[in-house]
Amino acid sequence: MALLPTSVPANFSTTVIYGDQNHTNHVCSEGESEEWIYTVIPVYILLITVLGIIFNVFVLMVFCLHKKACTVAEIYLSNLAAADLVLMVCLPFWAVNASKRFNWPFGLFLCKVNNLCIKMNAYCSIYFLVLVSLDRYVAVVHTMSLERIRRSKYAKLGCVLVWGLGLLLSVPTFIYRELKHNSQSHALCYINTTNTEYLLTEGILTVFSFIIPISIISYCTVKIIQALNNRFLERVNSQKMEHKATTLVLAVLLAFLICWVPFHLGRIVELLVRAEVLGGCSLINGIKICNQIFTYLAFFNSVLNPILYVIVGKNFRNKVxxxxxxxxxxxxxxxxxxxxxxxxxxxxxxxxxxxxxxxx
Incomplete structure (x- = not known):
């Protein structure tokens, strides 16, 4: 997550450094305008943590306690709720960290594991939505020809693979996260990489965690909307049920795009800055502020999803x-x-x- 600068000066002064740690390319001083990060952000994090835990536990209880087995789409959505719950459990650590001006008090192990779990949420969430999009694509666009692959055992296998993929993509975070102490015993939990390592790992992760899944989701969404428009006048009960489920999925996809696309675009701009394609202190400081805002906007998606289930999902309300x-x-x-x-x-x-x- 873009919570901290990747390369950190030894004295942890209010300086943003981009470039190789041994050959600094850009050194820009931060203004006092970032004081809000240490006061507003912890309160915001704790608020969404409480709401997120309550809402996502509620969703999981409904899916688990209902007498009927979950549909394929509900299996994916319940795993999405589980991923959101993992994120909510990890966020209080960063609330404390931000309130202490990014002085990490929990030690090296939690520095690594906490960030590993947060990264897993980002990667698993988007790939669960890929599975949801593919399921709706098959259900709406290829109703008859591919219906046989929409089985719960395949859905559960897909979820296991997504959790494994999320863990695999999060390994660089576990490897490169470290604690650095200054003379005042200030501990910073940050990513310790050279500029080359950062560009390589973040470039690969951006492709696999954003470009590829967003392309699949966009294609499926366009085809689903086209198919729904073509069948607008049909009134078959089974299709009405599929349309209701598809409406909920499209709402969840839209919420995800609104919350997460700015974060990924900000990360791409940061990559371009570190690759020296873009530069300038105004841009660098702007990216740092935007990354803070976009990161916490992305976190809010974990609170928004359960609300959408209740507001948009008529089938979910019936289950409740x-x-x-x-x-x-x-x-x-x-x-x-x-x-x-x-x-x-x-x-x-x-x-x-x-x-x-x-x-x-």
């Missing part, structure tokens, strides 16, 4: 109502059994008392 009814029935049955046991116990006690009185 059915789960609530299941819980109400079980609760009523439990109360009835408890009441019957209490009544029986009182009856037996009264009978025993009557027998003792009669014997006297």
């Amino acid at each position: 109502w059915e789960v609530f009814k299941q819980w109400s029935i079980k609760r009523t049955a439990t109360l009835n059994i408890t009441s019957m046991r209490s009544t029986l116990s009182r009856s037996l006690k009264f009978e025993n008392t009557s027998r003792q009185s009669a014997s006297l």
